[in-house]
Every structure is written in C-alpha cells, then in structure tokens.
Amino acid sequence: MVGPVADGSGAADVGTVVGVGTVIERMRGLRSGWPPRDGVAVFNEVYLRVTEALGARIGYGAFADRAAVSALDVRFAERYLAAVDTAEAGGDPPACWRPLFQFRGHPGLRPLQFALAGINAHIGHDLALAVVDTCRALDCAPRDLEEEFERVGDLLAVLEEQIRDGLMPGPDLLEVADPLTHLAGVWSLERAREAAWTAAGVLWRLRGLPLLAEEFRARTDAGVGLVGRFLLTPCR
Template structure:
C-alpha cells in the first residue's frame, strides 16, 4: 500500500479516486479545488483515451498519467501534513483562499506548476520504471499534451469573465495572457530530456530539479497576482 498521493504504477483509477475525494472535501471557491476540478477532467479524459487505445504504448502512457497526477496529489498531501511541498506549488497552496484572485488564475497557476515541474519529473519517473528512454515516449507525451490543450481552452472559455466585463484595460487580460501552455509543454519536454541526460550525476541532477522548481514557482506567483481587494 502506498501513501496518499503516491499511487501504484499505472493506477489511474486510484488517483481519480483521490481527486474525487478532494473535490468532495474542499469548498468550491478554494483555489486548489478550482484546479482540482480542471485536473480531474484531464485525468478522466486520459483514462477514456487509454481504454480506447489512443496511445502507442498504453502501459507507459498509463504509468505517465498516474505518476504525473501522483506528484500533484503528493504536494497537496505534503501541505496538509505540514511538510514543505515543492516551491512550484507553494503560491497556489498559500493563496488558495485569497478573495482578490480570480478562478481562472487559480486554474492556470495549478496547470503551470503541474506542467512546468511535475510533467518533466513524471517523464523521468516513467522512463526509469518502464526501461524506456524519453524519445520512446515522445509521441504519447504529445498525445497527453493534446488533452491538456483541450482542457486549458475550456478553462479560459468557462472561467474568464464575459466580454462585457473583460476589457483590454482589465489587469486579468494581461496576467493570464502572458502564459502559454504550448510553451510550457515545450519547456517540460526539454527539461525531461535534460534531466534524463543528467540522471547519473547526482549533484547536477538535483540542482537542475531545484532550479526548475524555483523558476516554475516564480511564474506561479505572477499568475496569482491579486487583482482586487
């Protein structure tokens, strides 16, 4: 039996159960709850596509989906238990109740932390567990990215205010407009390849992970700039 948030390999059903539990337990306006609803839909879609045979390597894709989700759940559990979560998650976890932050900001800050930090580490975890090199996962990595892109588009459509409320001068336009999921995915793949190349050098690997965590956290703090009192 694994600890909460750290699922058995390829156990997508387990991470879905944990996310549904969070969805039931957290207030709807909680910033983590906003992201969790988004990510729950991502993981449900991933499971549907795994069952439909969309992925070239279903075993490795299942490993990636579970390990990817497990890193987010581990951060939430670490915070709940009084342990320090990764720096990339700290802005969302610390500001989750701030009334000056809009739902779309919470959602994008969570996606930023998860894609920018957790995804490259999940790729490395999956390669280690399955004996595959990152290049063997590239096609399925892109297929995971397609799911994320579809969900991010829906997030912006559903959580952004309507055009009568959102004008060019609204600070929200500028805060959420500078972040790109496509660029974040590209950076995540580059980071995964770099980390894989550094996996034999402990100090260099750990320094790269630390710098990655800090850089993604900095972007998260910007995305969560309070826009009202």
Template sequence: MELSTAPADAVAVVAARIGEAVAGLPDGDGVGVFGAVYLQVTDAMVDHLTVDGYFVSPPDVARLDALFADRFLGALGAAAPPACWRPLLDLRYHPGIRPVQFALAGMNSHIQHDLPLSVVDSCRSLGCPPQALQADFHRVNDLLAGVEDRVREELLALPPELDVADPLLHLLGSWSIDAARDAAWACAQMLWELRDRPEAYTAAADALDRTTGMTSRCLLTPLRGVR
C-alpha cells in the same frame, strides 16, 4: 511499476484519488478549483485510453499518469511542499484572485515542474530514454488544449467593456499550455541526461522547482478590482 489492470481502469483509480483529495473543499478554494480542472483532464485521459490506436503504448501512458498525480497529491499532504506548489497553497483563499488564475497556476506548477520529473521517473522504471515516450507525450497536447479552452471559457467571465490592456487579460495571455508542455519536454530531456550525475541533477531539479514557483506566483497576482 507494472500495471495489474487495464490502462483506462488504472487512470480511473488516479481520478478517484484526485477526487478524494479535493472533495469537500469550500467554494473558492484555489486548490479545489485546480482539482476540478485536473479531474477534467484525467477523465479525458480515461476516455482516450479506451480508443484503439490513440496512444502508442497505453500502459506507459497510464504509468506516467499515476506518477504525475503522485507529485500533486504528495504536495497537498507535505509539511514542506515543493516551492512550485507554495504559491497556490499559500494563496488558495485570497479573495482578489480569480478562479481562472488558480486553475492556470496549478496547471503551470504541475506541468512545468511535476511533469518532467515524472517523465524521468517513468523512464527509469521502464529502462528507456524519454524519446520512447515522445509520441504519446505530444499526443496528450491536443487533449489538454481542449481542456484549457474549456477552463478559460468556464472560469473567465469578462465584462464586455474590458479593455485589451486590462491586467487580467495581459496576465492570462502570458501563459499557454502548449508552451508549458514544450518546456516540460525539454526539461525532461535535460534531466535524463543528468540522471547519472546526482549533484547536477539535484541542482537542476531545485532550480526548476523555484522558477516554476515564481511563474505560478505571478499568475496568482491579485487583480480583483484592478482596472
């Protein structure tokens, strides 16, 4: 996949596609909550793609970003979405789930499952191993860490008397974007090594889909009113 526009412009198109997909969703819709977070990340990508030297290869970053978004957008319109996305899609209107849970569950599904598959797809199109993208992959970590901090601050309003053993704090403390991206990178390397073994690749990708969905469903445990 060759880019016909500047990398920042290409990712701006991705942002527009995400915005169109979640525009008009009702307040409280879990998909809309995650979509708003995804737009923050994509807008930050656009900004950083205009900074000389921030990424080693901006065109490759833009290509990966587009492939990455395609998986989320495809799940939204699928008659049978991947297992990793079903918890968010099934529970998107549940009144007992807080917005921050929707945001983190969506990030989990997208990073833990969609990202490693997108890295492999990108490497196939470039004809290079994942190591060629490693520097830029990890460069994104700082960018995402800042977004995760803002998400938790914006979406998580906790009463001052909340006990440290509260189930919500326990749940949110069990997931971090750094750990998720480290796992995604390890999975991308594993899947790349299996690329010429279709049966093994499919089995590994299917297992990744299911286990990611299990984590997302745990993150979406209804907790409103639980003390």
C-alpha cells in the same frame, strides 16, 4: 503518501497508485473535502476533468501504447498528490506549488488564476520528473515516450482552451480592460510543454550525476514557483 525520494534523481515512490482510475478516485475524494472556491479545489477540479478525459481515451484505445500513456499519467498525477499530502501534513511542498497553497483562500484572486497557477506548477516542474519516473519504470528513454507525450499534450491544449473560456470574465466591452485578460495572456501551455520536454531530456542525461540533477531540478522548481506567484497577483 506519495513523494519523491531524496536522491537527486527526481524519481518517485510509484507503488502507491496503481492506475488512472485510482488517481481519479483520489481527486474526487479531495474535491469532496474542500470548498468550491478554495484555490487548490479549483485546480483539482480542472485536473480531474483532464484526467477523466484522458482515462476515457485510454479506455477506448485512442493511444497506440496504452501502458506507456497510463504509466506517464499516473506518475504525473502522483507529483500533484504528493504536494497535496505534504501541504495537508503541514510540510512544505515543492516551491512551484507553494504560491497556490499559500494563496488558496485570497479573496482578490479569480478562479482562472488558481487554475493557471496549478497548471504552471504541474507542467513546469512535475511533468519533466514524471517523464523520467516513467522511463525508469518502463526501462526506456524519453525519446521512446515522445509520441505519447505529444498526444497527451494535444489533449491538454484542447482542455486548457475550454478552461480559459469557462473561467475568463464574460464577453463584454470591459473584457479587454480586465487585468485578468492580460495576466492570463502572458502564460503559454505550449511553451511550458516544450520547456518540460527539454528539462526531461536534461534530467535523463544527468541521471548518473544525482547532485547535479538535483540542482537543476531545484532551480527549475524555484523558477516555476516565481511564475506561479506572478500568476496569483490580485486582480480585484
């Protein structure tokens, strides 16, 4: 099981996942164990597509610093996998993930809501911690990862648009009146990415003050969880 250490730093035990390919295989294994309509399975499928696309780009040299991108991607994925492990063991995952796990079988929720709730948790809370984890592992500062962070973010933006197009209600005269259209419109990946980058900088500056760093992380976690609960408002 992969999970954060309880020292207030947000650092993860990163020795258990050794590459992007291992992360992909783990998510494929999770997919085979859950029914397709399960809310966590919906997000897992979305995240698997993102990670496969990123792994392919790393493989053919789309990134100048392949090692840094791989390290960031793996440590980012470990945060999600840790939440899954905790929930599957009957524990409480971080607050940002709890709405998705609690409402994963709700019949009044739509696939896009599950996808957005998972993306919100992962970007809003986990991404900043993954940046700090990667900086610790590579002995660098967040500014040294900014180019990789932005290029990965550009890929996420393209895939998010495809996800919305694939999971939104079909184009018809009632689409504008569908509550899901309005609910999905209030969340922005771009704003979540910007907030994650800012949070990573704050956590990096607080790395010598573990109690304060943990308080900041916990408050961020709670706020992201509140947004996730809103995104999982039943629409039918």
